[in-house]
Amino acid sequence: MELFEMIKAWFNPVAMHRVPRYGRGTHALPNPEEKELFDRASDALIRGDILSGYEYFLSSLIHQDNTFPTAHLTIERSEESLRFSLYQGYALIKGFVTPTSLEAYADIALSETLHVALKRRFLERDFQLTYCRFSDESGVIKLSIRLDNATITPQKIFFPLREIALNADFEKEFIAGEFDESALLDTEHLLPIATAKIDSNYAFMHQWIHDTKQSLIGLLSNDNTGMASFSYLSLLLQIDYLFLPHKKMAKNISEKINGYFMEDEKLTEDKNADLEKYLHDLEAMDKESFATQFYNSAYTFSPFEQAMHEEVALFIEESLNKVRWYKNNRSNYVIPVIYRYIALYLLYNYGLHPSLRALLHLHVEVYAYDFFQSEGEVPLYDPISQTFKQNLIAKRIREAIEPYMDRYKGLRNFSDLINYSDLDHFSQSFYLQVKNLDYTED
Incomplete structure (x- = not known):
């Protein structure tokens, strides 16, 4: 029976299913090595190899068969630091990692063009967020996080990154729907529908x-x-x-x-x-x-x-x-x-x-x-x-x-x-x- 099943598998290989390109989500499959990379990240962080830990963890987030023409997550590693960027709908998140900290931000909009009600909304939203905060820096409304790497774990990276990505996307969507879309920053990656x-x-x-x-x-x-x-x-x-x-x-x-x-x-x-x-x-x-x-x-x-x-x-x-x-x-x-x-x-x-x-x-x-x-x-x-x-x-x-x-x-x-x-x-x-x-x- 085992030989028969083996021969059958040769002639009828199991194909990974097509990812539905509908609905809300990533429209791609998880990384097939997600668990292995996550475990490697955990081991590296325990050893104090912070940059390798981040590199393994971020690599675990890279999807298989992503249908978007641009990579949804990119990583650049050097000896002393690591940079990354990731897309989440309307939002572009940019991050910089050193052995001591992670800093990441999303540029939301030009401050001077925003209605005062929106600025008040950002202040109120700060109380609803756990890891990230809104700020006005040089006329740009940003959503930012900063993590101390002294006791960092993959879980302590995942939840802050997810929060900033989902909320930056949400706020930019809100502004685009209710106010002047021209005030938004970092929107060049959005593609029109035919x-x-x-x-x-x-x-x-x-x-x-x-x-x-x-x-x-x-x-x-x-x-x-x-x-x-x-x-x-x-x-x-x-x-x-x-x-x-x-x-x-x-x-x-x-x-x-x-x-x-x-x-x-x-x-x-x-x-x-x-x-x-x-x-x-x-x-x-x-x-x-x-x-x-x-x-x-x-x-x-x-x-x-x-x-x-x-x-x-x-x-x-x-x-x-x-x-x-x-x-x-x-x-x-x-x-x-x-x-x-x-x-x-x-x-x-x-x-x-x-x-x-x-x-x-x-x-x-x-x-x-x-x-x-x-x-x-x-x-x-x-x-x-x-x-x-x-x-x-x-x-x-x-x-x-x-x-x-x-x-x-x-x-x-x-x-x-x-x-x-x-x-x-x-x-x-x-x-x-x-x-x-x-x-x-x-």
Whole structure:
């Protein structure tokens, strides 16, 4: 049996899965030597070899298969110091390391061009940050950190660097969305989105809004508030995941989604009305304004905390219970909407293992077949014949799971267990298998 499996592996080598280039994150796989480099960094820092420790640690952050044309992280080492720079969306972080300290900063904007409300905001933000601080140096608003290397560890480097990167990006996005974008500094690395892509996304957004409105005609009553919620939320999640808007559009979508789940005294009907109104706002947005909300950039840090698989499994189980409830109450319209919602919500709200992210993206592809066909992908589902590309789906599942089976001995390729009878059976069987994945390390 072992010989047979070896021969099979020769003719069918396991390919590392494609990284989904959608959603918020790094759009690349972690460094395959991440753990080894992290351990080397720790050993070097314990020995007092500070510069080597930093070099190993920063190297562990370099992604595999980064799709951005410019390296997202560069390191320059000399005998007495080390310099590095990293990109995080709108932000460029520059750092300088000596045996005694690390200093890193991001230039945010020209001080004299900023509204006084923004300067007040920076003062307030200082109280919310743990490691970095805003300052005004020679007319430039900076976000900076300084670390003493006397007792430095990889963990003590990671969290401050992540904080300055995420917050520099966040603040520059905020200024670009709410104030004058021309005041921002270090934006040359941002790449425009092709006009054809903007046109296509704009058309899809209008089509999805129209389809959602049509599907809810006759259903908008107190008895169907849940169905309306799933429809509106799924649409906003899909726009955010597939288009990756920035600036004010990203901020508004985030506020609408998070506002819906906020525990307050607002009725679900009122929250749905807020979501519906925002869809009207999106529908009324002209193409020129829409185009300004997009750019391409590299990312070093994920904005998400890593989720335990138990959390993901619990969310799937609770969502499938809602599917069963709607089925029992003959509300069949909402079933495919909930199935769509599950993957999109997990991709939006959780830090997922790369294999899990690839699997959930696969489910998004099945349902948004027309969008991915326009992107040049082979559609995984044909709505006319109501059939699936079973071989391709099985291949994608295999590519997402098998590269990690040596590390997680309980992980199994479940492609043979998918039910392709129809979309309902496909999603039900798919999510049950994803829920039961075993990411336990031996």
